[in-house]
Structures are given as C-alpha cells and as structure tokens.
Amino acid sequence: MAINDNLRHQGMRKKLAEGLKIKGIRDEQILEAIRKVPRHLFMESTFINFAYKDQAFPIGAGQTISQPFTVAFQTQLLQIKRNDKILEIGTGSGYQAAVLVEMGARVFTIERQKELYQKVQFFLPEIGYHPACFFGDGYKGLPNFAPFDKILVTAGATDIPEDLMQQLKIGGRLVIPVGNEKRQEMKVIIRLSDKEFKTEKHGGFVFVPLLKGTVNF
Numbered sequence: 001m002a003i004n005d006n007l008r009h010q011g012m013r014k015k016l017a018e019g020l021k022i023k024g025i026r027d028e029q030i031l032e033a034i035r036k037v038p039r040h041l042f043m044e045s046t047f048i049n050f051a052y053k054d055q056a057f058p059i060g061a062g063q064t065i066s067q068p069f070t071v072a073f074q075t076q077l078l079q080i081k082r083n084d085k086i087l088e089i090g091t092g093s094g095y096q097a098a099v100l101v102e103m104g105a106r107v108f109t110i111e112r113q114k115e116l117y118q119k120v121q122f123f124l125p126e127i128g129y130h131p132a133c134f135f136g137d138g139y140k141g142l143p144n145f146a147p148f149d150k151i152l153v154t155a156g157a158t159d160i161p162e163d164l165m166q167q168l169k170i171g172g173r174l175v176i177p178v179g180n181e182k183r184q185e186m187k188v189i190i191r192l193s194d195k196e197f198k199t200e201k202h203g204g205f206v207f208v209p210l211l212k213g214t215v216n217f
C-alpha cells in the first residue's frame with residue numbers, strides 16, 4: 001500500500017493536538033502520538049476533512065473510530081509508561097492501538113467482529129504498527145497472556161467484567177466506561193492488592209456497546 005500522508009495531513013494533526021491540549025490533555029507523550037499517527041488512513045474513506053476534526057466517525061460494521069479527545073482522555077487515565085503491557089478491548093479501526101504502540105507500549109487488542117479484526121490485522125503492519133491482534137470476546141480478556149499493567153475498554157459496558165479485574169497486575173489500572181446505552185461514566189479501577197480495588201470516576205461519555213460473543217463474518 002502506498003501511504004498517503006503528506007505535510008498537509010501533518011499540519012492538520014498538529015492543529016488537532018493543539019485543540020486537545022486546550023481541552024485538557026496535558027501529557028506531551030500523548031499529544032506527540034496524536035501528531036504522528038495518520039488518523040485519515042483508519043477511515044473508510046480518506047475524507048481528510050473529517051479525519052482531523054475532534055469527532056467520532058463510522059468505520060463500517062456499525063462501529064465507530066472514537067473521537068480523538070476520547071482516545072487521548074482514556075490514554076491519559078491509563079498513565080502509560082514505555083514497555084507497559086496493555087490489553088485493549090474493542091480494536092475497532094485500530095487507531096487507539098496505534099496510539100498506544102506509538103507511545104512505546106506492548107499492545108494486545110481484541111475485537112469481536114471478524115470483519116474488523118481481519119482488516120486491522122493486515123492494515124496496521126502496513127503502516128508500521130505491530131500490536132498483537134486477537135479475534136474473540138473481550139469480556140473474557142486474554143487469560144493466556146495475563147497479567148497486564150493496564151487494561152482499556154473502548155466500548156460501553158453495563159458492568160465491570162470480573163475476568164478483566166483478575167487479569168490486572170497489582171498496581172495496574174483498568175479504564176472502562178460503565179453505564180446504560182445512552183451514557184456511561186468513565187471509571188478507573190486500580191488494583192491495590194490481590195483482593196483490594198479502588199474506583200475513580202471521570203465524567204460522562206457515549207460509546208458503542210460492549211457486547212458478548214463474537215460475529216463471524
């Protein structure tokens with residue numbers, strides 16, 4: 001694939017990062033990743049006018065690429081350090097996974113829709129990102145690869161899956177939007193010890209739902 005990423009795209013990303021900074025994203029590492037990852041290549045059509053607005057966008061299969069602010073906000077809550085081992089639930093377009101890889105994390109990502117999983121599995125390496133992609137039900141996490149430093153859920157959950165809590169390292173953080181279909185509260189669950197967890201709340205968001213099972217086409 002010829003990668004169409006030029007100075008104009010880079011300029012638009014710089015502006016996007018400036019906007020996110022104004023909206024409260026202060027972690028320079030995150031802003032640098034936003035300046036680098038070519039978001040326009042993650043969309044169905046390469047409508048650059050939409051790619052670098054701070055908006056969610058449809059990616060097919062009834063799913064969306066999250067709004068850049070939401071990606072940056074969840075990433076900020078994760079407190080990423082280089083070499084962190086991270087599990088993402090809801091690969092979608094692969095954009096969030098690419099941002100995490102760009103920040104030096106080791107990323108494992110799960111998608112329940114085969115169509116999206118297949119697309120991302122080929123697309124991300126083409127543009128230089130190599131997370132480990134899995135097809136499956138993220139509710140269960142990845143027990144064979146646990147424990148993780150951080151777990152990120154990028155779909156709205158009605159409850160906090162116990163399996164994900166158990167796959168966190170001590171001191172690890174789970175970032176998950178929890179609520180009903182219309183609105184979810186951003187929660188951070190911190191594992192203090194084997195049995196103790198602390199919960200923080202970080203405001204309202206709207207995500208596509210976290211669903212059980214897989215879609216095989």
Ligand code: SAH
Nearest residue numbers: 065090092093095096111112138154210211
């Ligand atoms: N992180 C994505 C945004 C994804 S939208 C991005 O950067 O583009 C949420 C995604 O979660 C959708 O693709 C949806 O199919 C997926 N999803 C929903 N429930 C899931 C589950 N139980 N396991 C894995 N993926 C799930």
